[in-house]
Amino acid sequence: MTMVSDVSTQVTRLLGQAGMRPRGVQSDSIKKGLLEGQNIMVSSPTGSGKTLVGEMALLRAVTCDKKGLFLVPLRALAVQIFKTMKERYEHLGVSVGLSTGDFQSSGDELAEFDIVVTTYERADSLLRRRSDWLSNLGTVVIDEIQTMSELGRGARLESLIIRLKNSIEDLQIVALSATTGDPDELAEWLGCQLIQSEERPVPLVHKVVTTNNRNRSLKKLVMTTVQGNGQAIVFHRTRREAEAQARRLAEDVGRQFTSEEKKALDQDLGSVENWNVTLSKDLRSLLHNGIAYHHAGLSYNARRTVERLFRQGEIKVICATTTLAAGMDLPARTVILSSFKSPADYRQLLSANTVHQMLGRAGRPGHDKIGFGVILAGSTGEAEEAKRRYFDVILDESNEKEILIPHYDRINSTLGHAASLSEQLLVVLDMLGSATIEDIENGIFGDSFLVHCAIRDSKSPMRVLQLGEISAKIVLERHALPETIQAARKNVLGRTTLREKNETVIGGIVTSLDGGQFTCRFSARLSASGAVEGAMCSCGTPVNEDGILCHHLVTLGMAAANELGNMADYVIPLALMESSPLGLLIRLGLVEGATDGKLKPTKLGRAINRLYLSIPTVREILALLPMTQSTTELLWLLRHVVSIESGMSLDESFDNLVSFLITTQIPIRDLAEQFGMNIGDVYGLFDTSRWLLHAISVLSDLGGLARTLELSQGLADALDNRLGSKFEEDD
Amino acid sequence: MVKGNILGTRPETDPFEDTPGSSWSITSDTELRWDDRKKRMALAQPLFLVSIAIVIGFYSPLILFSCSVLILLTIILLPVLSKELEKRSQEGSVWKEVQLTDTSCSLSDDKKYLQCKTPTGQRHLVNMTLTNVESVLMGDVSALVRAVDDSIGFTLIVTMRPENIQRALDEERIPDGLEKYFNYLKKGRMNAYVLKRGGIWLNHVNVVGHVQDETGVMNFDSAVRAAIPLDKWKRANPKDLQSRLHQLNVNGQSAWFYASGEDLANWLVQLKSELASEVGSNIPGQFLAPIRGRPSDYRLGVTINPDTLQTGPTVGISHSELETGTLLCGGTTSSRTRVLALLTSELLRAGKRVVIITNNPDSIGLTRLSEGSVHLELGRDLVLNPVDAEGIHRSEFVPLVISSLEAVAAADLRGAADLEAAIGRAVTLGNATLADVHIPNGLDDSMAGPTDVQQPPEQLPSKKSMTGMEAIRSLYEGSAAKSFYGTQTVPTSRLVEPNLSVVRIALGSTGLEHFAWNIMSIKIAGLRPDPNLVVILDGAENFRVRNRRYMQHDSFTEQVLKKLKQRGPLVVALEHPVDMAPGAIATLESCISLRLRESVDIKIAADLLGLNVITTGMHTKARISPRESSFLRIMDNDTALLVHDGMETCQPVRLDPAPDLSPETITSEETRRVSTLIDSGTSSTTHHEGSLLDRVSAGSTNLAIRVLKLLERYEPLTEEAVRRFIVSSGSDNNPDVEAILARLEHASMILKGHEVHSGVSYTNYRITMKGSMALRQTDGLEGATA
Secondary structure, eight states: OHHHHHHHHHHHHHHHHHTOOOOTHHHHHHHHTGGGTOOEEEEOOTTSSHHHHHHHHHHHHHHTTOEEEEEESOHHHHHHHHHHHHHHHGGGTOOEEEEOSOTTSOOGGGGGOSEEEEEHHHHHHHHHTTOGGGGGEEEEEESSGGGGGSTTHHHHHHHHHHHHHHHSTTOEEEEEEOSOBOHHHHHHHHTOEEEEOOOOSSOEEEEEEEOSOHHHHHHHHHHHHHHTTOOEEEEESSHHHHHHHHHHHHHHHHHTSOHHHHHHHHHHHHSGGGTTOOOOHHHHHHHHTTEEEEOTTSOHHHHHHHHHHHHTTSOOEEEEEGGGTSSOOOOBSEEEESOOBOSSOTTSBOOHHHHHHHHTTBSOTTTOSOEEEEEEESSHHHHHHHHHHHEEEEEETTTTEEEEEEOOOBOOOOTTSHHHHHHHHHHHHHHHSSBOHHHHHHTTGGGSHHHHHHHHOTTSOSOOOOOSOOOHHHHHHHTSOHHHHHHHHTTOSEEEEEEEESSSEEEEEEEETTSOEEEEEEEEEEOTTSSEEEEEETTSOSBOTTSOBOHHHHHHHHHHHHHHTHHHHHHHHHHTTOOOHHHHHHHTTSEEEOGGGOEEEOHHHHHHHHHTOOHHHHHHHHHHGGGOOSHHHHHHHHHHHHHHHHTOOOOTHHHHHHHHHHHOOOOHHHHHHHTTOOHHHHHHHHHHHHHHHHHHHHHHHHHTOHHHHHHHHHHHHHHHHHHHHHHHHHO | OOOOOTTSSOOSSOTTTTOOOOSSOOOSOOOOOSSOOOOSSOTHHHHHHHHHHHHHHHHOHHHHHHHHHHHHHHHHHHHHHHHHHHHHHHHHSSOOOOSSOSSEEEEOTTSSSEEEEETTEEEEEEEEEEESOOSSOOOOHHHHHHHSOOSSOEEEEEEEEEOOHHHHHHTTOSOHHHHHHHHHSOHHHHHHHHHHTTOOEEEEEEEEEEESSHHHHHHHHHHHHHHSOOTTEEEOOHHHHHHHHHHHTSSSOOSOOOOOTHHHHHHHHHOHHHHHHHHSTTSTTOOOOOSSOOTTSEEEEEEEOTTTOOEEEEEEEOHHHHHTOEEEESSOHHHHHHHHHHHHHHHHHTTOEEEEEEOOTTGGGGGGGOTTOEEEEBTTTBOOOTTOOTTSOHHHHHHHHHHHHHHHHTSOOTTOHHHHHHHHHHHHHSSOOGGGOOOOOOHHHHTSOGGGGGSOGGGSOOHHHHHHHHHHHHHHHSTTHHHHSSSOSSOHHHHTOSSEEEEEOOOSSHHHHHHHHHHHHHHHHTSOOOTTEEEEEETOGGGOOTTOSOTTHHHHHHHHHHHHHHHSOEEEEESOGGGSOHHHHHHOOEEEEOOOOSHHHHHHHHHHHTOEEEEOOSSSOOEEEESSTTHHHHOOTTEEEEEOTTOSSOEEEEEOOOOOOOOOOOOHHHHHHHHHHHHHHHTOOOOOSSOHHHHHHTTOHHHHHHHHHHHHHHOSEEHHHHHHHHHHHOOSSSOOHHHHHHHHHHTTSEEEEEEEETTEEEEEEEEOHHHHHHHHHHHHHHHHHO
């Protein structure tokens, strides 16, 4: 007990030395036992001091002679937190380290730090590489844990948490989350005490505005704010839109400045502090008008400059992409969301949590009495959709006006997606050495958030995880409620007439018992827009939001599985985008059979796991590696996998860019300009390229491909030479 | 100018060629030539013989003399000799002498007419003569033709002899007024006058009736008298007739050409050009019946005289008429079915195959007509896939489908480019169904972002296209799905394989039925031309375009009908002919009409049947006068009017009784037939030499195998990687990447899909079941050869 109180006093002392005192959620968490090593989850709006809770937990670990890990979703956020913590605690004898990217390095050098700030992915990579110092971890702080809902990285995060919990004893987990729906579910899974706070420093008013001319309405909203001496952030779907909008607004915003304000702004921009900042001409001229755009394509310093100026109130408007949403503390009076479609895919809408995280920035403490969060909708239908998805609508009886109360999505696990599962299966096999499928399904994955929710949720499908072989019936079970499957097995849902049965489509007419007739089909064809057509049913909702098929489709699927056998086993999984994770791993030669029906990763599989490659990337590299005999071919392969990993579509200029970088001494900044790329992107690309080149060379070494090994190593070395020092300077 | 022949102008067809094998022993070897008569022996030949004879006689008169004696003796003794020889041969054979000839004429009991015994039964001949008539002959030839029972013919002989004017004057035959006038003229002027007025002729009319029974004799008498109401008609002495017949040697079975009664009358009808000027278009209100039936026709019934209700020879329609398109109109559903059933059974008997598309609820009865028949119902056994072109070229098929779709969309879909592209894509897919028709969704794009308002509006599909898409959706999601959604259970080419297939179309809504009929017509029209396959469209909804909103279907139906006709024999049955587009009707060249009630229908039918006579006056407008069009209104249910081979007039037909069409209980045999038809359609695998891959890859088999093997291991692989693989692995220079991928994809050996990495969508390929099978087959082949 003395020990415990000792720790808490030490932490309080450290905090005091850093000039801070716990308040709000922080003192709540201390009460719940944060400093005694209790697992804590904090769910509260932005700006309520969550980060400090994490810092306290890390300090506790340090005082107990353990190490602390601070996990964030974005590299920029990691840098920001690293800087803050370094400033606050380094002089108190706590060493803080930062590690982002660099999946190719083992990370042993991080052992010397007490606290390491890093991204989820880097932490995952470290865990896969089994860095020794990880066993000495006392506390892991996971910031923005609601990221678990995101496709792809969500599964990696979930798997990371499962493995952290499994492999490190006495680990304190502190999860920090923005406001979400049902946070207690997640807290229960994590084994955390939940601290919830809805308290906002500034009250927030939400509004959905319907307009048929977005540009005009946007201008009106922005100008109203600026004229009222407030600041505004406008979120856009794409970079291009953000830049264009900033240019469009520049003149009007610039006119609102008094001559003194303008002078101060110009002075600041010309000051020594900003000498080393590279700002494009375009952005610079915008900044002089008190407006800026902000997206991941800007260099790190440029982004920080924009954020600083905005915080100082010298610029009034930022047109940003959604990258600004996560974590950054950058409040403004009015936040406008110009479109609520997902940046990645315009057919999908942003999740409620993302939207509220953006809108939640409205209201700057100390400046504004009230904040405004506005969503622009192009039509009444769109506005209704926005209201339905993101808000609970309450009618104010006094003035008959609608009051919008934010409505949050609950956090869903994405581990069940086939694409993520194969990777996670490999990870788990590598961790365990060898195991049977059943062991994994019931053991490690049995502890997953996915299963945790499925057990408690009556609306979850009959089967949540499928690692092994896949057939039409299993896929149906993955996408239907248990009752539906039972009924379909008893054949009481309706009669089915199969009308289409070929290599790509199974379709038919399902006549339900009340005589209704529905046309249903499973199609593995590509529609004209390039997506797999998937399941279709004339009832209108073939697949609901939770991925559950309507019961007509289940009836059809069952009938097809019984009648068509193999063909159904081929078409239906394809149509529902399901594949067997294990099958894929075996086919690629990453997993092999061990004794007693167990499975184990091959040498290749282990290497790949540690290289932190995603399975599709591995697939592409393995398929093409034997064909890669020259530098041109290697560059092509590199471009291909870089674009898959980074999500950018690259053309031949990438090859040229890399060749220029290696063969000439032109500064990277000039190169970027020459190729018309954003400097931030170029650094990101080179970083990814280094990692993937390293991976390629490892794989060619394993495959005994001397020529490719030589080529890729040469290229990797050349890149390292050019880039080695550059990164440090930029960060 | 018609070439003069001894028997008049040459008939279009030689009547002897299609004379049935009648008991009248008529031989076609008559020595009679119509216009290529040869002159016997040229003059040189006898001259040469004579000179030879003179030379021989000059040198050795004895030889000549003995030869002459020999020849003379032969000539004298020849009849005796031949008779003796024949007698001897007759005695040796089993022939018996029949005393009686097969044809004999004798006087009747009351001696008023002749009784003729012929192999086909007893006939009665009656002869009427008319002499010494006035110069003006009042009569009604048409009434004569109608009244006289001409089923076995009659003879009308008009003799005209030029008369000397002086003798006529002497015998006081010239009317007084004229005679006085003649008195003022000189002889030369008088002859000139007479010549100018056509001469003076001595006339004699002789009518020989050929009737079947005794009562007919009196009828004939009165008919003739009624037709030409003159009291100078006299019944000629039957003895004279008998003696004249004797002179003609009717009794003797000589090789003379003769034709009497029936055959001669046939001639008259056959000689169309002659007839036309006398009885053709100037006869008002008459039907012409053929004198005898044509055995090669598909028999429907017998001719009937609408006045006397006497029945005549059998009547039917010929195959060539079916080939030029036949319209069956009017009547009730059951009477139309009766005609179709009669026709179908005849066609089946002739070994043709028949496919009947019908909307008749009792259509199942038609399957009774044949043992091997199948009955399919659209939506139950048959699924009609509107995007399965079944071998019709896409550029032809897609516009037709869009035009058909207008009935469902109830809108004009011309110019709906996106719709056309979408249907075209689905048709190209090969195994697509209606659910594969998509317009790439541009709607989402319009909501993509605030700055995208400048997006060009033409990116959006037009309103028309959207309407068309709605129509398509209603076809596969609505109640019509059971008929149109899915792969075609029975391909049209298989549908026509049984000797009789009956397809029933009953969907409940006219729009849908219209669409179904159109698609069915289009698909049938796309079959290979086959004269042995007769298509019967009974109640074709799609040809009913009167008072519809989509009037441009006039020309559309015409086009479809023409295509159907090009394919082969066609019968269209429709209650109201006026429903059809005028152009469409014109494509059907023959017509069978049952009873019609509406005057608009009658107007159309009268035109088709040739019941309107158009007379063109010299100075007036063309006039249309109806013949017996009112007959159409009052016909019995078992009577039909039929127009034939482009003839100008039509024939009334009494239909044969309908075959038994009461539906049987469906036998297991029939269900089996239907199910084999349906099943074999889906599992039609063709076996060829060589591996599947060889055929698919067209030369670059090795590359195809490598691609498939790559995919087998690394599927799904992104498109970029596969392309790269092909480019860098192609040992042969410059492999055609597009071609190999397109071929494999088209043969559904690889399947295109998509995957998303960090928000970017990639196209990928995976190997299909068929692809792995092809690969295995190739491996097997290689193993076998190794």
